[in-house]
Amino acid sequence: MKKIFERIVEGFLFLSSTVTTITVLLIILFLFREGTGLFGKSPTEEGFTVAVNKNNPVSELNAEQVKNIFDANIENWKQVGGKNDSILVFRMDDIFKFYTEEELAGVDTNMTLLASKIDEVIQKNPNIIAFISSKNLPANPSSKIITIAKINLSDFFRGEEWFPTSQPVAEFGIYPLIMGTLWVSFLAILIALPFGLAMAIYMAEIAAPGVRNILKPLIELLSGIPSVVYGFFGLIVIVPLLQKTFDLPVGETGLAGSIVLAIMALPTIITVAEDSIRNTPVSVKEASLALGASHWQTIWRIMIPYASSGITAAVILGIGRAIGETMAVLMVTGNAAVIPHTILQPMRTIPATIAAELGESAKGGMHYQALFALGCILFIITLVVNLTVEMISKKRKQNR
């Protein structure tokens, strides 16, 4: 009886230990299910099509060409492989340019009337390109639907324009977001690393035990402060300071994000680096001292090389945290989705994009799916970071 009870409890404990694994798998399932839905879709909003006159030789366009046509950057069909003829852009509202209000009377209630009017316009203008609701395509149209190149992975990663809600075609190029994320995170680590290492060495080797006993809880406290509070501090203090110092139009820049992130990454870097320095075996340290090396020489030549893999782990972990950090970055970097040229311009990171845009994207729509695809990228990055750290620490254990 007792044994059965123990067995049941063990089974129950076993089940609870699988929860993290299940959660990771569920995250993968839900993220990728939504995120991959984006690919292979036409970038026009659902229920809308782009159409041209039946006699137009052009039948395929890619998203960028369509966007440039509707933005009047491309004005001749020759530029997209058609006849030498200027392009006439037609949106639903333009119907009033072709017909008087009397002629359109009753359109509100009779959709087929509107459809036939649109068909008339397209028939009359061989150089037209029209962005219309699919419902307004009559049964036997004189128009031809343009096939727009589907969204694919390469456009997603290499595309330089992030206009997830623009009409008639949305653009999901995340290159600027990736660059923004990398710039902000790497600069943050560059700032945090010298200070973090100095502090770790100081706490592990130089500071008196009393000082260390004060510093340790202080660092722990700082790692517990919420990221919004750091973001708030950055917004109130660092942003105006940068604006004044560098005489910028706006203070919300990549640099502001990096500084805030550096402050936030410090506790992680200090703790992990300090632990690995302290883990140097006493025998190694004493051997060095016995050979006549000074304390500093021992630290510099023996202990730091010995702890280097742990320090590498600290840096990688720090980068991972920085890449995934959302709120503080969202608050101070200015969130402009452009490819950065200097660190003193507004930037936008992947997590900040998700946080800022998910609330306004329609559930299940392309924008929503694109944001989940961004989530997938973040997930993969952190997975790689974790596995790398895991490998490094495994190697360390083997070496010992």
Place this chain on the structure above:
Amino acid sequence: MNHSIIKKITQAIAFNIFRIMSVILVAILFSILAFIVYRGASYITWDFITKMPEEGMTKGGIFPAIVGTLSLVAGSMIVAFPLGVCSGIYINEYAPENGFKRFIKLMTNNLAGVPSIVFGLFGMSLFVNTLKFGDSIIAGSLTLGLLALPVIIRVTEEALKSIDKTYREASYALGATKLQTIVKVVLPMSMPNILTGLILSIGRVSGETAPILFTVAAYFLPKLPTSIFDQVMALPYHLYVLSTSGTNMEESRGMAYGTALVLIIIVLILNLIANIIRHFLMKKIKHK
């Protein structure tokens, strides 16, 4: 002789550089705390803590946000604490040393490294949309609970690992079963460490913003929740809203300072409690 003087001077220079850098760093970190405490202190009044927000969040208090955060903390700990402790016990006490154990530990570490915004996406997709909880305390609590879970598992594992093998052996020698040993000997001894971890993860949960953005947080809701399917305001989200998208940012600045200070005070108190438990309860156990 000359050589050893150079050696001493290099050491002195190096050590002093590290000292100075550490002092600068501590000064910066400390000034962040001091800045918010100094600016926020004058806004913290009894009314601020206990009143509803008024006039587009430029006046009044943050009571609903405090209640919201408390309910989220309670909800997420109900999810994470039992699961985390059970899971930690299994990993450290029962799991055989094989690939399966390594796999579970790896997954736990991976979960711990997942960015909070990804938890937000996941929580929204699973709890809010698929399970149809809507934006609610339960959706937010479950999301936050999963986020806190790996921390609690790790802390439990470490706490159990630090208990000397001899205690277990003594217990077995007296005829106790494995379960009895764990419940009566190992767990009580590791409780202070587990509690410390619990308190620190409460601190983390109460400050998280990204996971609750799309699962529970309400922009402005001057009433208290009546069920776990209600939306609530929460302190960190409130601070975010006040400082970035409030209707009148200049006038709500004071509210923002006050909210930031309340968040810091929560973290301070929790850290203090954790340290007290660590020091006193640990001593008590060692003396036994």
